[in-house]
Amino acid sequence: MTQESAHDDVIGRRIRGLRLARGWSLDALAARCHLSPSTLSRIETGRRRIALDQLVRIGRALGTALDQLVEPTEDDDVVIRPEPEHRPGVTTWLLSRERSLHGVTVAKMRIEPGAAPGPDQARVHPGREWFTVLSGTVRLQLGERTVLVHPGEAAEFSTMTPHVLAADGTAAAEVLTIFDQDGERAHLRGPDR
CATH class of the missing domain: 2.60.120.10 (Jelly Rolls)
Structure with missing residues (x-):
């Protein structure tokens, strides 16, 4: 798995998690961001690269900032290694x-x-x-x-x-x-x- 596809997978899991936290079905979120349910499903499962315009629409529909959807997953944002x-x-x-x-x-x-x-x-x-x-x-x-x-x-x-x-x-x-x-x-x- 390439770094890009791994990152797409993380973004997809975040989108799915936010959708489920709001109690929305796949169809409900797809309608809110003007995507087909099958496209949204492939994005959520990491089987489709997400385009910037799709990411903007999904973020807006979920009421979340883009930087929260795409923030890095490495431990550098969590672990402090003091000198x-x-x-x-x-x-x-x-x-x-x-x-x-x-x-x-x-x-x-x-x-x-x-x-x-x-x-x-x-x-x-x-x-x-x-x-x-x-x-x-x-x-x-x-x-x-x-x-x-x-x-x-x-x-x-x-x-x-x-x-x-x-x-x-x-x-x-x-x-x-x-x-x-x-x-x-x-x-x-x-x-x-």
């Missing part, structure tokens, strides 16, 4: 796509012990941050307060308070964190990026 980004004392893996929906960035961070940032590295920016500790213990400096966050615990705080994360003790700490756009800019890109 580590190293900065002194911290390794970060982005777990969401750049410019992700809703303005949030999900990242895994490994904070090395002894990489205690100084007070000049505390960040302040609009918004809120959230993280959960996967391993190790995190020392969260919030202004004058120091909060220890242990594995399985989470922290959420206003980012208008000067804040900095460090590994507590001699072991590295790993966290899963969610940043809004301001947090992503302040923590992942740094002030010089």
Whole structure:
């Protein structure tokens, strides 16, 4: 099976699935998009290449966008394969796509012990941050307060308070964190990026 025929097969299954979800018979959809039932049947089963004008009519009849009918089936739209980004004392893996929906960035961070940032590295920016500790213990400096966050615990705080994360003790700490756009800019890109 060629890549084109495999893609036609997927499009046909999507059309059939949408038709059945609406409770329409083959004849009902064929009438709505001005195709013969036999042509529509061959399209749904992948035995006929679908022409663009047919695809437009079928999409319009089903009330769906063309890009939803033809979107790729590879796993690249689902699976994220993060690459580590190293900065002194911290390794970060982005777990969401750049410019992700809703303005949030999900990242895994490994904070090395002894990489205690100084007070000049505390960040302040609009918004809120959230993280959960996967391993190790995190020392969260919030202004004058120091909060220890242990594995399985989470922290959420206003980012208008000067804040900095460090590994507590001699072991590295790993966290899963969610940043809004301001947090992503302040923590992942740094002030010089």
